[in-house]
Amino acid sequence: MKELHKGKSDSELVELSKENPDFFEELVVRYERKLFSFVRRISYFSQEDIEDIVQEAFIKVYKSLNAFDNSFEFSTWIYRITRNTTFDAIRRKHTRPQSARLEEEEILKIFRSGVDLEKEKIVADDISKIKKIIEDMPIKYKEVFILKFIEEKSYEEIMDIIKKPKGTIATLISRGRKMIAEEMAEEELKFK
Amino acid sequence: MKKDFSKGIIEKIKENKIKPTQKWKINLKNNLYWLILGTMVLLSGAFLSMVILDLTFFGPETYNFFEFREFFHILLSAAPYLWIFAFIVCVVSGILIFQRTRTGYRYNLLFIVSMILLVASFLGVSAHLSRMNERFESGLLGEGPNPAMMRLKKEGRLFMPEEGVLVGTVIQLGEKTILIKDPLQENWVVEYFEKTKIDRDVDLVVGAKVIILGKKSEGNNFSADGIKRLKRPENRRPNDERMPPPKDEMNREINSRGNVK
Numbered sequence: 001m002k003e004l005h006k007g008k009s010d011s012e013l014v015e016l017s018k019e020n021p022d023f024f025e026e027l028v029v030r031y032e033r034k035l036f037s038f039v040r041r042i043s044y045f046s047q048e049d050i051e052d053i054v055q056e057a058f059i060k061v062y063k064s065l066n067a068f069d070n071s072f073e074f075s076t077w078i079y080r081i082t083r084n085t086t087f088d089a090i091r092r093k094h095t096r097p098q099s100a101r102l103e104e105e106e107i108l109k110i111f112r113s114g115v116d117l118e119k120e121k122i123v124a125d126d127i128s129k130i131k132k133i134i135e136d137m138p139i140k141y142k143e144v145f146i147l148k149f150i151e152e153k154s155y156e157e158i159m160d161i162i163k164k165p166k167g168t169i170a171t172l173i174s175r176g177r178k179m180i181a182e183e184m185a186e187e188e189l190k191f192k
Numbered sequence: 193m194k195k196d197f198s199k200g201i202i203e204k205i206k207e208n209k210i211k212p213t214q215k216w217k218i219n220l221k222n223n224l225y226w227l228i229l230g231t232m233v234l235l236s237g238a239f240l241s242m243v244i245l246d247l248t249f250f251g252p253e254t255y256n257f258f259e260f261r262e263f264f265h266i267l268l269s270a271a272p273y274l275w276i277f278a279f280i281v282c283v284v285s286g287i288l289i290f291q292r293t294r295t296g297y298r299y300n301l302l303f304i305v306s307m308i309l310l311v312a313s314f315l316g317v318s319a320h321l322s323r324m325n326e327r328f329e330s331g332l333l334g335e336g337p338n339p340a341m342m343r344l345k346k347e348g349r350l351f352m353p354e355e356g357v358l359v360g361t362v363i364q365l366g367e368k369t370i371l372i373k374d375p376l377q378e379n380w381v382v383e384y385f386e387k388t389k390i391d392r393d394v395d396l397v398v399g400a401k402v403i404i405l406g407k408k409s410e411g412n413n414f415s416a417d418g419i420k421r422l423k424r425p426e427n428r429r430p431n432d433e434r435m436p437p438p439k440d441e442m443n444r445e446i447n448s449r450g451n452v453k
Contacts, residue, residue: 021205028198058201065212163297
């Protein structure tokens with residue numbers, strides 16, 4: 001069966017999965033790692049909890065296969081369902097998703113994108129301050145930054161994932177950048 | 193991540209016999225949103241036409257009879273708040289439902305609001321021009337005096353004798369006086385003069401529904417500065433026999449009816 005999956009597009013696999021769930025396995029394999037990382041970035045859950053969330057998201061995707069519209073990218077659609085499942089889990093646990101577990105490299109990536117720092121050197125002393133700035137950002141800004149600069153999604157894809165108009169996405173990024181710049185000034189961060 | 197994570201998911205799907213939701217159920221949900229949205233926009237148009245019906249009643253000439261503050265006060269007192277509220281509720285519901293449609297989130301709020309208002313305005317004005325709003329009003333609120341419905345009706349809202357606005361049905365005509373029955377079934381003697389402005393389309397005959405602008409004197413007496421028709425005249429062909437008579441003919445008709453008590 002595995003050989004049959006090779007070279008098949010996501011949309012073709014969606015059609016095949018409707019008849020036979022074995023085809024769905026390939027879609028799970030293609031996206032499990034990406035979605036696991038995505039949930040980790042936008043939430044603070046433990047590894048086990050994240051696996052449960054991703055599994056729940058895949059089951060929802062399977063149940064909704066008939067709702068998939070070919071005018072969307074499958075990856076966008078599956079990110080949207082995973083994002084909603086994550087936020088549902090956050091709400092169920094009555095906790096705030098503020099302290100997302102971003103890795104140092106990811107934090108620096110967001111920070112550099114946020115303040116347009118390409119080559120400037122960031123010293124070790126600054127990293128904890130930067131970490132605090134990014135971690136303190138409200139989730140609605142941080143989520144867009146994660147999708148744009150870490151998941152490397154386009155504006156259109158982000159629009160379809162978080163179900164907000166394109167203008168709102170641009171506004172969130174611009175405000176997020178402003179927020180980072182203000183925090184930088186407050187923390188007296190200067191780069192050469 | 194666990195090994196065989198993907199296999200675990202497929203096993204769960206098979207064990208629990210999970211099936212994709214049937215397409216017709218999904219389509220039903222999507223179509224339901226569009227159906228509700230269409231209904232909300234239609235209702236917005238209908239309620240807007242009711243607002244137009246009530247607000248256009250006060251033409252700019254009405255301003256001549258009152259000071260600005262009085263006129264503004266009357267407008268505020270007689271405003272069709274129920275229809276305005278119903279219109280706003282339908283527009284807001286329409287916006288929220290539009291945003292819940294499959295790609296509704298792609299449009300910004302201003303665009304959605306503008307589109308819904310544009311369509312509702314078109315429907316509202318069309319309903320007003322085709323007089324559907326009058327049929328809607330009488331169908332919804334019923335004809336004749338009904339104290340429970342009076343506040344919702346234009347007659348009830350416009351009945352403000354203390355403010356200089358009297359509404360009612362002509363029950364008797366006399367020389368320079370008319371007797372009218374107000375929406376609360378009380379009689380009023382209305383005196384009018386040479387200077388009283390009588391709208392061209394006022395058919396001053398028994399049974400006519402009129403609005404009198406002027407001043408209340410003692411008891412149920414009222415002196416008229418202007419007389420308007422409460423309902424819009426029916427569509428008429430030129431030279432139709434139902435055209436209102438010229439003013440001198442109208443006065444003759446009133447004189448021939450006898451005095452009011």
